[in-house]
Amino acid sequence: MALDVFAPWEDPNAKPLIQFQNVTKRFGDFTAIDDLTVDIFEQEFFALLGPSGCGKTTMMRMLAGFETPTEGQILLAGQDIGAVPPNKRATNMMFQSYALFPHLSIWENIAFGLKRDKMPKDQIGERVEEMLRLTRLEKFARRKPHQISGGQRQRVALARSLAKAPKLLLLDEPLGALDKKLRQETQFELMDIQETTGTTFVIVTHDQEEAMTVASRVAVMDHGQIVQVATPDVIYEAPNSTYVADFIGDVNLIAGKADPQGDKLHLHWADGQPALVGSPLAGITKGQDLHYAIRPEKVSISAEKPADAANAIQGEVHDIAYLGNISTYHVQLPGGQIIKAQAANNRRISRRAFTWEDKVWLSWTDTAGVFLER
Amino acid sequence: MRRMTWFNVTSLTLGFAFLYLPMLILIIFSFNESKLVTVWAGFSTKWYGELMRNTAFLDAAWVTVKVAFISSSLATILGTMAAVVMVRAGRFRGRTMFSGMIYAPMVMPEVITGLSLLLLFISLGMDRGVFTIVLAHTTFAMCYVSVVVSSRLVSFDQSLEEAALDLGCSPVQAFRLVTLPIIAPAVISGWLLAFTLSLDDLVIASFTSGPSATTLPMKIWSSVRLGVSPEINALSTIMILVVAIGVITASLINKRNVVRQRREEAAAEKLA
Numbered sequence: 001m002a003l004d005v006f007a008p009w010e011d012p013n014a015k016p017l018i019q020f021q022n023v024t025k026r027f028g029d030f031t032a033i034d035d036l037t038v039d040i041f042e043q044e045f046f047a048l049l050g051p052s053g054c055g056k057t058t059m060m061r062m063l064a065g066f067e068t069p070t071e072g073q074i075l076l077a078g079q080d081i082g083a084v085p086p087n088k089r090a091t092n093m094m095f096q097s098y099a100l101f102p103h104l105s106i107w108e109n110i111a112f113g114l115k116r117d118k119m120p121k122d123q124i125g126e127r128v129e130e131m132l133r134l135t136r137l138e139k140f141a142r143r144k145p146h147q148i149s150g151g152q153r154q155r156v157a158l159a160r161s162l163a164k165a166p167k168l169l170l171l172d173e174p175l176g177a178l179d180k181k182l183r184q185e186t187q188f189e190l191m192d193i194q195e196t197t198g199t200t201f202v203i204v205t206h207d208q209e210e211a212m213t214v215a216s217r218v219a220v221m222d223h224g225q226i227v228q229v230a231t232p233d234v235i236y237e238a239p240n241s242t243y244v245a246d247f248i249g250d251v252n253l254i255a256g257k258a259d260p261q262g263d264k265l266h267l268h269w270a271d272g273q274p275a276l277v278g279s280p281l282a283g284i285t286k287g288q289d290l291h292y293a294i295r296p297e298k299v300s301i302s303a304e305k306p307a308d309a310a311n312a313i314q315g316e317v318h319d320i321a322y323l324g325n326i327s328t329y330h331v332q333l334p335g336g337q338i339i340k341a342q343a344a345n346n347r348r349i350s351r352r353a354f355t356w357e358d359k360v361w362l363s364w365t366d367t368a369g370v371f372l373e374r
Numbered sequence: 375m376r377r378m379t380w381f382n383v384t385s386l387t388l389g390f391a392f393l394y395l396p397m398l399i400l401i402i403f404s405f406n407e408s409k410l411v412t413v414w415a416g417f418s419t420k421w422y423g424e425l426m427r428n429t430a431f432l433d434a435a436w437v438t439v440k441v442a443f444i445s446s447s448l449a450t451i452l453g454t455m456a457a458v459v460m461v462r463a464g465r466f467r468g469r470t471m472f473s474g475m476i477y478a479p480m481v482m483p484e485v486i487t488g489l490s491l492l493l494l495f496i497s498l499g500m501d502r503g504v505f506t507i508v509l510a511h512t513t514f515a516m517c518y519v520s521v522v523v524s525s526r527l528v529s530f531d532q533s534l535e536e537a538a539l540d541l542g543c544s545p546v547q548a549f550r551l552v553t554l555p556i557i558a559p560a561v562i563s564g565w566l567l568a569f570t571l572s573l574d575d576l577v578i579a580s581f582t583s584g585p586s587a588t589t590l591p592m593k594i595w596s597s598v599r600l601g602v603s604p605e606i607n608a609l610s611t612i613m614i615l616v617v618a619i620g621v622i623t624a625s626l627i628n629k630r631n632v633v634r635q636r637r638e639e640a641a642a643e644k645l646a
Contacts, residue, residue, distance in 0.1 A: 112541050
């Protein structure tokens with residue numbers, strides 16, 4: 001594979017476009033952002049993901065210039081932008097409510113920012129036409145925002161924020177108001193537009209699927225801090241904490257005591273049950289409290305005990321969630337804990353192998369799950 | 375449609391009669407031939423002709439319109455500014471007191487407002503006339519404008535202004551190019567309200583005017599004390615007509631906008 005992988009965050013010589021340096025933001029007694037440091041690189045599609053109130057919107061508003069950091073610095077291309085007002089920044093924002101100007105036509109909405117830059121009239125016209133083409137809105141140029149549909153409004157908002165060719169485009173829950181199907185289509189559209197324009201995108205979202213789909217890197221936030229920044233697959237496969245593992249997708253978490261055994265780590269999690277086996281973590285001592293995280297789709301379910309599986313536990317089918325393409329089996333272990341296992345429904349449902357209260361074996365390899373210290 | 379009961383019909387009739395019968399009588403008698411206001415002597419428009427030749431009334435009308443126009447414009451500017459500050463500034467020390475002080479003139483007895491302004495003008499040694507009436511009307515109309523505009527601003531999506539800033543507007547440009555056009559209907563109705571308040575004010579104008587300036591309500595009031603003449607009926611009829619045309623036009627424009635907006639939104643939904 002000669003395909004060049006885009007990963008400037010792994011290159012120590014790469015210059016970040018945006019640098020948060022020990023940024024703290026307080027509103028009265030409330031600390032929205034707590035000593036946060038992160039680099040975002042040019043042409044990245046960077047997602048800020050977290051529950052509401054985690055500080056992701058505050059981070060975005062500081063980038064746009066609507067809030068200033070209480071402590072620390074934010075650098076854009078090496079320049080401290082703390083004191084620069086929003087109208088003097090090379091950033092543009094797409095608002096959650098779209099914030100289209102209701103008294104102006106679609107054409108005038110897109111031209112709004114260009115006119116402020118005193119761009120010559122013919123160039124404004126060209127640029128607006130280009131944006132209309134990019135977002136497939138040519139037919140609606142003369143309409144007012146309330147005369148078009150929600151999906152079209154979303155595209156107008158995007159076109160307006162891209163028109164000034166910003167160094168950095170901020171997207172605040174851009175797809176929140178769209179229904180699921182339109183949202184999925186629009187996610188791919190966003191990625192295409194990001195690639196064609198080469199603009200750096202920072203997106204705020206609480207929808208983990210959306211973040212995973214569009215982003216080159218995802219920052220998972222909690223209580224004003226970034227818990228983990230990594231590519232979507234690392235976030236999913238190798239979360240650094242139970243918080244991240246639990247926030248992204250579905251996960252089984254098993255608590256127990258550590259027991260390092262050579263190049264493997266064992267976890268004693270219940271009396272009378274075999275220890276779980278997995279790849280070790282650095283600096284773990286015997287008897288330390290640990291969590292084991294394993295994704296449901298990595299757990300196999302079978303009637304007989306598999307001969308060569310590193311981990312195998314017997315249990316009883318407690319519940320089955322049938323989702324069409326897959327089924328999730330909730331298997332109760334002797335200690336009462338429920339483990340979820342997913343299996344593809346590649347046979348018709350009438351031929352399903354297991355049903356309620358069947359005794360089954362759950363098994364997985366020694367690299368399928370991860371140990372987590374916190 | 376459900377038929378109305380006799381009780382509903384009666385109460386509706388009585389209610390409207392209570393509201394409009396006095397005005398109706400006034401209008402009818404403005405077309406009276408006789409000089410006696412209470413005796414009908416046949417249809418005539420001669421009192422309207424008399425009115426047109428009465429320069430005292432015409433002068434007073436001109437003063438009133440001039441005062442109403444200037445004071446309502448000033449009140450609209452000041453009231454809109456006050457509304458923006460009150461809605462946008464968030465919490466600061468003394469916010470409640472400050473907003474209370476803006477609205478206080480609404481509930482203050484006019485006599486007190488008028489008297490205190492009179493004392494102020496005297497102590498400043500100002501000649502009382504059109505200018506002092508304008509100042510006084512601006513003062514009390516401003517709070518009405520501010521109430522009307524701030525009720526619109528509360529539902530105004532703040533991110534519209536942020537979007538304007540984000541796209542390169544200075545704060546003043548953002549207000550002029552985005553906020554003002556959107557809240558314009560509220561500003562215009564605030565202006566209309568201030569205009570009508572100024573038109574029919576008698577008490578405050580009496581306190582703050584001087585011998586050089588007499589407004590129409592003052593003129594009517596002083597002539598009525600010498601006896602009601604059919605001329606005043608004619609004048610009042612014209613005023614009723616002007617106000618009615620204004621109110622009906624404003625509501626028609628408003629209604630047409632609402633209907634058009636609804637139709638366009640429905641069309642957009644279908645399109646989606």
